[in-house]
Amino acid sequence: MTAPPIEMASGVGSLAWLLFVLPALGALINLLAGRRANAWGHWLGVGTVVASFVLGLLIFFETLGLDPEQRSREVSLFSWIASGSLNVDFGIRLDPLSLTFVLLITGVGSLIHIYSVGYMSHDPGRRRFFAQLNLFVAAMLLLVLGNNFVMLYLGWEGVGLASFLLIGFYQDRPAAATAAKKAFLMNRVGDVGLAIAIFLIWLELGSLQYAEVFARIGEVPSGTVLAITLLLLLGACGKSGQFPLQSWLPDAMEGPTPVSALIHAATMVTAGVYLIARTHPIYDLTETGRLVVALVGVITLLIGAVIGCAYDDIKKVLAYSTVSQIGYMILAVGLGPAGYALGIFHLLTHGFFKAGLFLGAGSVMHAMNDDVNMRHFGGLARRMPITFVTFGLGYLALIGFPFLSGYFSKDAIIEAAFGQEGWQGWVFGGAATLAAGLTAFYMTRLMIMTFFGQERWKDFNAAASTLDPASGSSAGHDYHPHESPVSMTAPMIVLAVGSVFGGFVLYSIGLYEWLAPSLGELQELEGGALPHALVPWLVVAFSALGVLVAYLLVGRRPTPVQRPEPVSLPVRAARRDLYANAINETLIERPGIWLTRALVFVDNRGVDGVVNGLAAGLGGSSGRLRRLQTGFVRSYALSMLGGSVFVVAALLAVRFA
Amino acid sequence: MSPTNYLLLSGLLFTVGAVGVLVRRNAIVVFMCIELMLNAVNLSLVTFARINGTLDGQVMAFFVMVVAAAEVVVGLAIIMSIFRTRRSSSVDDANLLKY
Numbered sequence: 152m153t154a155p156p157i158e159m160a161s162g163v164g165s166l167a168w169l170l171f172v173l174p175a176l177g178a179l180i181n182l183l184a185g186r187r188a189n190a191w192g193h194w195l196g197v198g199t200v201v202a203s204f205v206l207g208l209l210i211f212f213e214t215l216g217l218d219p220e221q222r223s224r225e226v227s228l229f230s231w232i233a234s235g236s237l238n239v240d241f242g243i244r245l246d247p248l249s250l251t252f253v254l255l256i257t258g259v260g261s262l263i264h265i266y267s268v269g270y271m272s273h274d275p276g277r278r279r280f281f282a283q284l285n286l287f288v289a290a291m292l293l294l295v296l297g298n299n300f301v302m303l304y305l306g307w308e309g310v311g312l313a314s315f316l317l318i319g320f321y322q323d324r325p326a327a328a329t330a331a332k333k334a335f336l337m338n339r340v341g342d343v344g345l346a347i348a349i350f351l352i353w354l355e356l357g358s359l360q361y362a363e364v365f366a367r368i369g370e371v372p373s374g375t376v377l378a379i380t381l382l383l384l385l386g387a388c389g390k391s392g393q394f395p396l397q398s399w400l401p402d403a404m405e406g407p408t409p410v411s412a413l414i415h416a417a418t419m420v421t422a423g424v425y426l427i428a429r430t431h432p433i434y435d436l437t438e439t440g441r442l443v444v445a446l447v448g449v450i451t452l453l454i455g456a457v458i459g460c461a462y463d464d465i466k467k468v469l470a471y472s473t474v475s476q477i478g479y480m481i482l483a484v485g486l487g488p489a490g491y492a493l494g495i496f497h498l499l500t501h502g503f504f505k506a507g508l509f510l511g512a513g514s515v516m517h518a519m520n521d522d523v524n525m526r527h528f529g530g531l532a533r534r535m536p537i538t539f540v541t542f543g544l545g546y547l548a549l550i551g552f553p554f555l556s557g558y559f560s561k562d563a564i565i566e567a568a569f570g571q572e573g574w575q576g577w578v579f580g581g582a583a584t585l586a587a588g589l590t591a592f593y594m595t596r597l598m599i600m601t602f603f604g605q606e607r608w609k610d611f612n613a614a615a616s617t618l619d620p621a622s623g624s625s626a627g628h629d630y631h632p633h634e635s636p637v638s639m640t641a642p643m644i645v646l647a648v649g650s651v652f653g654g655f656v657l658y659s660i661g662l663y664e665w666l667a668p669s670l671g672e673l674q675e676l677e678g679g680a681l682p683h684a685l686v687p688w689l690v691v692a693f694s695a696l697g698v699l700v701a702y703l704l705v706g707r708r709p710t711p712v713q714r715p716e717p718v719s720l721p722v723r724a725a726r727r728d729l730y731a732n733a734i735n736e737t738l739i740e741r742p743g744i745w746l747t748r749a750l751v752f753v754d755n756r757g758v759d760g761v762v763n764g765l766a767a768g769l770g771g772s773s774g775r776l777r778r779l780q781t782g783f784v785r786s787y788a789l790s791m792l793g794g795s796v797f798v799v800a801a802l803l804a805v806r807f808a
Numbered sequence: 809m810s811p812t813n814y815l816l817l818s819g820l821l822f823t824v825g826a827v828g829v830l831v832r833r834n835a836i837v838v839f840m841c842i843e844l845m846l847n848a849v850n851l852s853l854v855t856f857a858r859i860n861g862t863l864d865g866q867v868m869a870f871f872v873m874v875v876a877a878a879e880v881v882v883g884l885a886i887i888m889s890i891f892r893t894r895r896s897s898s899v900d901d902a903n904l905l906k907y
Contacts, residue, residue: 782906784899788829 160224171292181282196281204257244298248669252295262642269638287313330402341389348382365432380440387423408513416505445485452478456589461725497560504548507646511542530606541647548650556654570676591697821848
């Protein structure tokens with residue numbers, strides 16, 4: 152392929168560095184100013200992100216005014232690393248892909264920042280929270296704006312750090328600390344893959360600038376290209392919670408809900424999709440690499456959808472839904488030129504409705520004393536009408552209700568999946584359709600358990616009032632559901648509007664043409680496993696079936712407050728994350744523990760044994776030898792004489808022998 | 809007279825001194841025996857100087873005398889202070905410095 156000519160950006164585009172510098176400054180000031188900033192720190196956090204969003208919009212409109220061929224521009228800032236043959240410039244790449252991400256990150260980010268002002272209003276750590284949110288936004292923007300792999304990696308690690316800090320925001324909860332560590336470690340596994348991929352690229356091409364790498368990637372032997380794509384995929388799996396590294400994402404729900412919305416739904420977890428879309432010239436060269444990507448996506452979207460059906464924790468259901476939806480995106484980018492733009496399309500619409508769903512879940516938790524167990528909810532639709540309506544719209548968008556945003560993006564992916572030739576079309580398309588049905592099932596179950604049915608929390612209030620009120624034991628269950636403040640509902644409304652119209656608007660204004668300079672023209676597939684006209688009907692039918700089954704199983708009978716035990720084998724497996732944690736524990740953790748134990752044993756007994764044995768031997772023999780020091784002076788004199796005689800005799804013997 | 813006789817005398821004196829150091833207990837006597845050994849060595853040094861016709865041995869003898877004089881000073885002082893504290897001048901009694 153021919154790389155589009157890269158020009159230096161002028162006008163507003165040359166200010167692109169402000170995009171990530173502003174949130175970084177916000178984070179810096181909030182962290183350094185200390186308690187003095189408690190009063191205004193959160194508004195600073197909101198302000199910097201909103202300013203970034205406005206600037207992003209300006210650059211976007213400026214870029215829209217250019218010819219499509221000139222829309223990929225660069226801003227060179229300074230020479231960052233100059234050492235021998237490794238030269239890395241600190242530069243920005245402004246093209247449709249990065250600008251799309253900038254608008255998503257800063258747009259959804261702004262809404263979530265505003266929401267957090269209300270959500271975190273009672274939290275003593277609010278300033279720190281906003282500093283870390285700003286840090287996250289800055290790192291994410293750096294990730295998508297860099298024009299070389301090193302800046303990508305810098306942002307990648309920055310996002311990992313911010314995510315670690317934010318998941319572990321409630322430091323005093325052991326579960327949060329563990330979840331943060333788990334996320335960090337599993338991300339690290341992926342990061343190693345990304346790092347090695349970058350090393351390989353540099354080794355082969357001696358350059359890390361996107362423009363040069365993509366122009367010359369054809370020179371690389373095909374085996375190495377395959378290795379690079381697989382390693383990049385490993386990085387994407389780590390960051391995006393894809394199989395086999397998916398199990399950190401649900402645990403990451405220990406963080407505050409806005410974090411779940413911002414990081415683990417709308418932005419950070421999409422970094423893997425961005426990575427693959429950005430490096431698509433490399434993936435274009437290897438059929439096998441793309442196939443592996445698509446397989447990972449398919450496996451993950453099924454895993455996420457199946458497990459989502461079994462959880463009672465509202466945030467974990469949404470988390471597994473995220474895992475599943477990102478599986479769709481990875482599947483899409485794994486389909487090659489027919490899917491890159493579709494993956495980004497679904498990423499955008501998903502960013503809207505999933506952020507909205509998470510914010511809605513946060514609003515519900517806010518009303519229910521931070522309870523997340525859906526079995527304690529019920530009948531909240533009348534208590535929280537705004538939350539109900541916005542959440543419901545996000546729900547309809549997610550399950551692909553016709554003409555809402557999820558319908559456009561998800562159907563397009565499933566169509567493209569069915570468009571593949573041979574077994575791939577049936578497997579990919581079939582799995583994606585099945586998962587669409589499962590998505591409808593678990594989301595309907597969530598809706599029914601949360602917003603409809605009996606008000607089960609009333610039983611807890613009644614039960615609690617019979618307990619000793621002075622003991623305070625009833626405090627956790629004294630529910631008074633109420634609608635959230637305007638600062639929380641306003642972002643939810645905006646996101647709900649986006650969930651409804653986003654897909655249609657993006658589709659009709661030509662997102663695919665807009666992305667074409669970055670991702671290539673979207674290939675229309677001919678033929679394939681199923682005719683295209685049939686696919687939307689099939690998907691809608693499966694989704695409707697899922698809704699119906701959920702209504703029959705959950706909606707028509709009262710929900711037990713206690714989780715039913717015992718349950719059938721599949722449910723048990725799904726409740727245990729399809730044994731993902733058990734598998735990780737058996738395959739990685741336990742052998743790791745054994746290995747470290749063995750090493751400690753070798754160290755203690757082997758290395759330390761030699762050293763200690765030597766010392767003990769010397770000590771013991773010295774203890775025996777010191778018996779020679781009798782304190783009897785004349786025996787010393789005798790031994791001196793004897794020694795002298797011996798030496799003299801020896802000398803004489805040598806001399807005259 | 810043949811220098812061999814001087815060397816024989818020197819060896820005899822040295823042996824007397826060495827045996828004295830080994831068998832006597834009185835520190836003063838041991839000390840005197842050491843002096844005897846030193847002077848036996850001096851005698852042989854001077855003899856060898858005579859045999860070789862150089863001054864090296866004689867110079868060495870002077871060194872030995874100087875060292876012996878210094879040693880006497882220190883040694884007698886040590887013997888005196890041990891005698892004052894322990895009321896004994898036997899070398900076998902001064903046996904505290906051991907394992």
